Amino acid sequence: MAYIFQKERILIRNRVADFISRFSIKGRVLDLGAGDVLRYKDLFKQADQYLTQDHREAANYKHDFVCDASRVPAPDASFDVIICTQVLEHVPNPFLVMEEAARLLRPGGRLILTVPQTNEIHEAPYDFFRYTKYGIMEMSKKCGLKVEEIHGLGDFWTMRVKEAQRFWIECLNLYSHPIPAKLFSVCFRMCYGLAEWSDNHLVPDRLQGRFTIGWAALLSK
Numbered sequence: 001m002a003y004i005f006q007k008e009r010i011l012i013r014n015r016v017a018d019f020i021s022r023f024s025i026k027g028r029v030l031d032l033g034a035g036d037v038l039r040y041k042d043l044f045k046q047a048d049q050y051l052t053q054d055h056r057e058a059a060n061y062k063h064d065f066v067c068d069a070s071r072v073p074a075p076d077a078s079f080d081v082i083i084c085t086q087v088l089e090h091v092p093n094p095f096l097v098m099e100e101a102a103r104l105l106r107p108g109g110r111l112i113l114t115v116p117q118t119n120e121i122h123e124a125p126y127d128f129f130r131y132t133k134y135g136i137m138e139m140s141k142k143c144g145l146k147v148e149e150i151h152g153l154g155d156f157w158t159m160r161v162k163e164a165q166r167f168w169i170e171c172l173n174l175y176s177h178p179i180p181a182k183l184f185s186v187c188f189r190m191c192y193g194l195a196e197w198s199d200n201h202l203v204p205d206r207l208q209g210r211f212t213i214g215w216a217a218l219l220s221k
Helices: 007-022 094-104 133-142 156-171 178-202
Strands: 027-032 047-054 079-085 105-116 146-152 214-220
Touching: 007 079, 007 105, 007 156, 007 178, 007 214, 027 094, 079 094, 094 105, 094 133, 133 146, 133 214, 156 178
Parallel strands: 027 047, 027 079, 079 105
Antiparallel strands: 105 214, 146 214
């Protein structure tokens, strides 16, 4: 599969790295809904153990837990940290997954969570929800988790460029064509640069965060 530069992934990775660095996050880590690529394992340099979960086996490595994300076969208070990125939109009952994360966390443990607010339909038919920060705050409260921080991922112009990019990726099947994918990556890098400047200078303060790609939150038990 061809590599395509996607700003959304960089925004998520940077925010996860920021949480880990500023809050000295370490200990026993569970990647909940890890998928086929371990995008964040290298960021947890101080982790004592990094375990992964998904509902199916990965193509290139073996998950520690292959199960429903709402029913992980591990004792209560098993983990110091859970990371769950871009997963809750793909589960039919996200509240149960949040409850399970709360169960698995030790007292004082932290959940690093990212969710989309805007996105095209993907991984159909397993694409169920989109989230606002208020939805995350409400779900966290009901699960006994405290929102320590929550941040938008980009703003209006970055969101619009991302939507255009995803359209062309799907329209031209770019993942299967490495050379066009490389050319489009160069083009969209420039578009994202202009979008970031526009977000910083052209989006009024009263609209900040209302048109974001999604949210990154740090929750604690």
